[in-house]
Every structure is written in structure tokens, then in C-alpha cells.
Amino acid sequence: MSAQEHQSFDPVRGERIELSFPATVDLVVVARFTAATMAARAGFGIDDLEDLRLAVDELCISLGPLTGDRTLRLVFERSDDAVDIVASFVTPPEATTIDSLPDHAIWQQGRELSARLLDSLVDEHGGEIRDGQRCTWLRKQRSGTRS
Amino acid sequence: MSEPLAADTDTDTETTATGSENNSDPPRSPEQLVLAHLGLARQAAGHFTNRGEAYDDLVQVASLALVKAAERFDVERGVQFSTFAITCIVGELKRHFRDRAWAVRAPRRLQELYLELGATIDRLSQELGRAPTVPELAKALTVTEGAVLEALEAGRAYRTSSLDEPDEEGQAMVEQLGSTDVEFDHVEDRSVLSMALSQMPPRDRLVLGMRFVEGLTQSEIGARLGLSQMQISRLLASSVERLRSSITEGPPTAEGNVP
Numbered sequence: 050m051s052a053q054e055h056q057s058f059d060p061v062r063g064e065r066i067e068l069s070f071p072a073t074v075d076l077v078v079v080a081r082f083t084a085a086t087m088a089a090r091a092g093f094g095i096d097d098l099e100d101l102r103l104a105v106d107e108l109c110i111s112l113g114p115l116t117g118d119r120t121l122r123l124v125f126e127r128s129d130d131a132v133d134i135v136a137s138f139v140t141p142p143e144a145t146t147i148d149s150l151p152d153h154a155i156w157q158q159g160r161e162l163s164a165r166l167l168d169s170l171v172d173e174h175g176g177e178i179r180d181g182q183r184c185t186w187l188r189k190q191r192s193g194t195r196s
Numbered sequence: 197m198s199e200p201l202a203a204d205t206d207t208d209t210e211t212t213a214t215g216s217e218n219n220s221d222p223p224r225s226p227e228q229l230v231l232a233h234l235g236l237a238r239q240a241a242g243h244f245t246n247r248g249e250a251y252d253d254l255v256q257v258a259s260l261a262l263v264k265a266a267e268r269f270d271v272e273r274g275v276q277f278s279t280f281a282i283t284c285i286v287g288e289l290k291r292h293f294r295d296r297a298w299a300v301r302a303p304r305r306l307q308e309l310y311l312e313l314g315a316t317i318d319r320l321s322q323e324l325g326r327a328p329t330v331p332e333l334a335k336a337l338t339v340t341e342g343a344v345l346e347a348l349e350a351g352r353a354y355r356t357s358s359l360d361e362p363d364e365e366g367q368a369m370v371e372q373l374g375s376t377d378v379e380f381d382h383v384e385d386r387s388v389l390s391m392a393l394s395q396m397p398p399r400d401r402l403v404l405g406m407r408f409v410e411g412l413t414q415s416e417i418g419a420r421l422g423l424s425q426m427q428i429s430r431l432l433a434s435s436v437e438r439l440r441s442s443i444t445e446g447p448p449t450a451e452g453n454v455p
Contacts, residue, residue: 078349078352081349082345082346082349085345085348085349086342086345088330089329089330089331089341089344089345092329092331093329093330094326094327094328094329095317095321095327095328095329095330095333095414095415095425096327096413096414096415096425097327098330098348099348099414099425099429099432100414102348102349103432103433103436106433106436107436110440155443158443159440159443162392162439162440162443165408166408166436169407169408169411192327
């Protein structure tokens, strides 16, 4: 699974939601709620659903600082037994970049932490550059449906 | 609540104004009523444990409600004092959970639904032998699936129950669980996660280790620790915040964490 594969989403079998909002920690609740709604519709048990809610936090945080000077774009896709989420920033030229952060090393530690937590919370996750923008993605399958 | 509270826990002669069996006894003073029914207050408080509040705090709330009940009790109404008092005490305990246990004020209907949701998740988990789904929870609670999801999100504003707080015998839960501590030394991955975990407070270390090192589900952790899945959910969310703060920001702060 990669962010590119989301291009082949089947709208008949699942559903797709796109959200864009100012990248602040306060608004991550919107992403959590959307993910939980999709997980519920995919028949997730409460343990998987709660894991996904935690994973959404990590997905957004690992993308970059949620300092409010950018727009966070999230794409949620639900199939019969899984939820896929891709997060990216819509970055204006003047916005903060990760490489320009004064505590870049510390930020990388935080990102590594997110990666380790996501290892436990979801089935697959990753990060890549798409259309010149860094994006992070995850895939969470309903328990009992993993191949 | 799992079962109704018994109002007649006071073995002394009951106080009524017109009751045929007891009206030979003179009405007691408020002080006497309080002293005679402190056991009832403790019983009511015990009924509300495992919801994230310290037992001693709940006994205090129940006892104050008992005092108010004794002051307001009208012997002319012919109602037993214990019946009147238990209604007052339970009402006060419910108000306590609604009003004081929430870090951020959530709508009353969500607060009440959240408290019901925790018990329903645990009950259905036992009945089904697996974690229930949202539709199953909605059906059991006779609410919409959206309401269940709202209540779950509202739970983030509910105060985390503390494994570090002493129980009614003065022993912190985390001390009782020493044998269940995670063997971090055996973790092959000595990455930032295991390093950071080793520096966390015992409570956070215990729950984070069970979830992210041992790979237990929230329900499994709850069963092992004698807590509800929802308590574990809140503990994990807050512990992850503290873990991140310890790595990226030094000492934990309220700002900058995902709410």
C-alpha cells in the first residue's frame, strides 16, 4: 500500500472523504472523529477503533509541526474491511519547513517515536514525497481480516 | 451501575414520621441520622468506583450529600430516611461525575452517555468474547452510532484515572501490579521508544509497555489491570502525550499536545 495506490480507489465499494483545515493540534479532533466514523462503518471493534484514533494523532504529528501556518489536508478512504488515511500539508512558500526547525534533531526523535507507535497501532504506514509535498499515510484493517 | 443500592443498610430502627412499625421511636436529630447512615454513604461511594475517581473523594461527596439530606429530611412526609438519603447521595455522586471529573466541559448528555458506554463496552466484551463494534454499542444503549462516536471523543476530556492514587487501603494500584511490569530489557528494539519508556513514570510505563511492547489490546490491558477499556484508552492517550513531551519538549506541558 502506498499513497499512490489511493488513486485507484473504488467509489462503489467504499467511501472517500477529503478534509482541509488549519494545521493546529486543536483541530486534529476533526480528523480523529472522521477516522472513527469510517472505522465504525467498516465494522471495526472498539479496540481497533481506539487504535486508529491514536494513530491519527501520530500521523498528523509526524507530518510536521502543527503550528497553524499551513493547511493540513487529509484523505480518508474506507473499503469493506480497512481504512486508509493520507495526510499532507498544503504549504505556502513562507511556511516553516522541517529542515529549518532549530531543534531538527529533536523533531526527528519525535517522528521516530510516531513511527514506532504506528508500528503497533496500524497494519501499514509510511511517508513519501508526492507532487513535491511530503505526505504520511496509514492503513488499518479490521481485526481478523489481515492476510 | 451494576445493581441497585440497598437503602435499608442501617440496621438501627428506621426513622419515619408515620410508619406503623417505627413511629414509637422519636425522630432523630440530623447529627444522629448522619452518624447512623455513614455506612450507606460509603456503600454508595463504593458503587461508583472504577470510574476514575479516588474512593476517598467519592466517600467525601457521599458524606456531604448525607449531611444535606439529614438537614432537609422532613419527618412529616412519612418516608424512611434511608430511602430519602440514598436518592440524595446517588444524585450528588452523579453530579460529581458530570461536573468535576471533566477537564473540559462536555454536554451533559455526552457525559452521561460516556459513563454508560464504559460499562456497556465491558459487558458486551464479556458477552461476545471480543471487542464490540459501534453498531452493537449503539443498539445496546439505544442511541445512534454517531452518539457513540461523539461520546468516545468526549472521553478525551474526561480526567484520567490514576494508577498512582492510593486505593481505600492506601496502596497505589501500580504498586499492586509490580509483577506485571514490562520487561524492557528484553526488548530487542532499543530505539527511541524503549529508551523513552524507561524514563516514564511507573503508571505510564506500565500501560505504554503493555500496549506498545507486549502488543496487548486495550481490552486485554484493562482485563489484566482490572480497569475498563475506556480507562485504558484515556490512560494511553495521555501517556503518549507525556511520552512525546519527554522526548521533544522536556517536562510535560499542557500546551502543544494533541487534545
